[in-house]
Amino acid sequence: MGVSLKDVAALAGVSVKTVSNVVNDYTHVSEQTRAKVRQAITELGYQPNLTARHLRYGRSGIIALALPELDIPYFSELARSVIGCAEAQSWAVLIEQTEGVRERELLLASGLRTRTVDGLILSPLALDGEDLARLGTEMPVVLLGERIGPGAADHVVIDNIAAARAATEHLIGLGRRRIAAIGARVVVGQDTSNLRLAGYAQALAAARIPLDPDLVVPVPSYHRPPGAEAMAALLALPEPPDAVFCFNDLLALGALRTLLARGLRVPEDVALVGVDDIEDGRFSTPTLTTIRPDKAQIASVAVQMLLERINGADMPAREFQADFTLEIRESTVGRASD
Numbered sequence: 001m002g003v004s005l006k007d008v009a010a011l012a013g014v015s016v017k018t019v020s021n022v023v024n025d026y027t028h029v030s031e032q033t034r035a036k037v038r039q040a041i042t043e044l045g046y047q048p049n050l051t052a053r054h055l056r057y058g059r060s061g062i063i064a065l066a067l068p069e070l071d072i073p074y075f076s077e078l079a080r081s082v083i084g085c086a087e088a089q090s091w092a093v094l095i096e097q098t099e100g101v102r103e104r105e106l107l108l109a110s111g112l113r114t115r116t117v118d119g120l121i122l123s124p125l126a127l128d129g130e131d132l133a134r135l136g137t138e139m140p141v142v143l144l145g146e147r148i149g150p151g152a153a154d155h156v157v158i159d160n161i162a163a164a165r166a167a168t169e170h171l172i173g174l175g176r177r178r179i180a181a182i183g184a185r186v187v188v189g190q191d192t193s194n195l196r197l198a199g200y201a202q203a204l205a206a207a208r209i210p211l212d213p214d215l216v217v218p219v220p221s222y223h224r225p226p227g228a229e230a231m232a233a234l235l236a237l238p239e240p241p242d243a244v245f246c247f248n249d250l251l252a253l254g255a256l257r258t259l260l261a262r263g264l265r266v267p268e269d270v271a272l273v274g275v276d277d278i279e280d281g282r283f284s285t286p287t288l289t290t291i292r293p294d295k296a297q298i299a300s301v302a303v304q305m306l307l308e309r310i311n312g313a314d315m316p317a318r319e320f321q322a323d324f325t326l327e328i329r330e331s332t333v334g335r336a337s338d
Contacts, residue, residue: 003044003045003046003047004046005019005020005023005046007044007046008037008040008041008044008046009040011040011043011044012033012036012037012039012040013036014033014036014037018033018037019037019040022034022037022038022041023041060116060117060118061090061091061092061118062091062092062093062094062116062117062118063086063091063092063093063094063117063118063119063120063121063303063306063307063310064093064094064095064096064108064117064119064120064121065079065082065083065093065094065095065096065120065121066095066096066097066098066104066105066108066120066121066122066123067079067095067096067097067098067123068097068098068099068100068123068125069097069099069100070095070097072222072223072248072250073249073250073276073278073279073280074248074249074276074278074293074295075123077278077279077295078144078295078298078299079093079095081295081296081298081299081300082121082299082302082303084299085299085300085303085304086303089303089307091303091307094116094117096108098123098124098125098126100125100126101126102126102127102131105122105124105125105126105127105131106127106131108120108122109122109124109127109131109132109141110139111138111139117139118139118140118310119139119140119141119142119306119307119309119310120139120140120141120142120306121141121142121143121144121302121303121306122141122142122143122144123143123144123145124143124145124148125145127148128148131148132148132152132153133152140306140309140310141153141154141306141309142154142155142156142302142305142306142309143155143156144156144157144298144302145157145192146160146191146192146195151316151317152317153317154305154306154309154317154318154319154320155317155318155319155320156298156301156302156305156319156320156322157319157320157321157322158293158294158298158321158322158323158324159321159324160192160195160196160199161195161196161198161199161202162199162324163196163199163275163291163293163324164195164196164197164198164199164200164203164245164247164275164291165199165200165202165203166199166291166324166326167199167200167245167273167275167291167326168199168200168203168204168245168273169203169206169207170273170289170326170328170332171243171245171271171273171332172203172204172207172209174243174267174271174332174333176242176243176271177209177242178212178215178239178240178241178242178243179200179204179209179215179241179242179243179244179245180215180216180217180234180241180243180244180245181196181197181200181215181216181217181244181245181246181247182217182219182227182230182231182234182244182245182246182247182251182252182255183196183197183217183218183219183222183246183247183248183251184197184216184217184218184219184247185218185219192247193247196247196275197216197247200245214237215234215237215241217230217233217234219251222247222248222250222251223250223251223254224250224251224253224254224257225254226251226254227246227250227251227252227253227254227255227258228254228255228257228258229254229258230251230254230255231244231254231255231258231259232258235258235259235262235264240270241270242269242270242271243270243271243272243273243332244270244271244272244273245273246272246273246274246275247275248274248275248276249274249275249276249277249278249280249281249288249290250274250276250278251274252272252273252274252281252288252290252331253274253280253281253284253288255272256272256284256286256288256331259272266286266330266331267286267330267331267332267333267334268334271289271331271332272288272289272331272332273288273289273290273291273331273332274288274289274290274291275290275291275293276290276291276292276293277290277291277292277293277327278290281329282329284331286329286330286331286334286335287329287330287331288329288330288331289326289327289328289329289330289331289332289333290326290327290329291324291325291326291327292324292325292326292327293322293323293324294322294323294324294325297322297323298322301320301322305318305320
């Protein structure tokens with residue numbers, strides 16, 4: 001037989017209602033009483049019936065997280081943080097992969113594909129603000145990534161222009177002048193690649209370094225092979241770069257492979273910076289200088305925003321700008337002992 005609220009109440013010497021208030025973390029319980037109830041819960045090994053609790057409020061107790069590509073480490077690391085934040089508040093997370101396909105994003109945002117969930121955290125690549133306005137979905141949605149329209153939904157983002165500018169300024173500060181950019185995409189609007197390209201260009205302009213179009217290499221995707229191929233194209237130029245800003249860490253790791261295979265030294269011959277601070281970059285040789293978005297903060301704020309909406313919060317759409325830092329490692333400054 002499982003332990004019940006009545007068993008906990010009897011051991012703690014309080015009413016069943018008081019135990020329920022403590023389990024549901026209501027504030028109107030004294031700290032002394034709360035401590036007694038928690039001690040009884042620990043001694044008896046009581047486990048609350050989360051399913052029953054959610055059903056009592058007409059909910060499934062599940063939220064969805066929809067990401068473009070789960071094999072990109074940034075997204076898998078972000079998903080881990082979202083799951084941890086949701087579990088801490090007794091919610092389960094359903095993971096969906098959209099691959100940036102508009103039809104999949106529409107299905108998810110409309111709630112048609114995920115009828116059993118109470119809300120959605122979505123990182124869209126193909127939707128715009130008009131799409132969400134037309135859907136008129138009643139399901140709470142929090143967006144990650146670039147804005148897809150003012151007031152479309154609650155939104156968590158980093159300042160990608162400032163992040164790219166910081167990465168490029170770091171390379172300029174090291175005395176590099178032929179600074180390439182790997183990661184441009186032919187996309188209209190406030191796409192991440194366009195914003196990072198803008199930050200790169202701003203840093204060059206501020207340092208009075210002309211932007212050489214030959215040093216800006218587009219890629220079909222943000223994986224290692226395109227990074228390696230883009231670096232090979234740069235090395236084939238009459239004047240190769242002395243530094244490269246890659247728009248994510250996977251591109252940078254691909255570029256690093258090409259540089260080392262050609263016998264070039266990093267950072268002595270070519271300095272290298274990425275974005276995302278994925279775990280692989282901390283263990284590469286050399287370790288990778290990168291822009292580190294605060295993934296834990298992004299996850300925590302997104303989950304909190306979503307749960308507030310699920311619980312009936314009625315307010316205009318909010319935007320939260322998460323923190324980022326420049327993590328300086330061996331790919332730009334060499335080993336500490338050098």
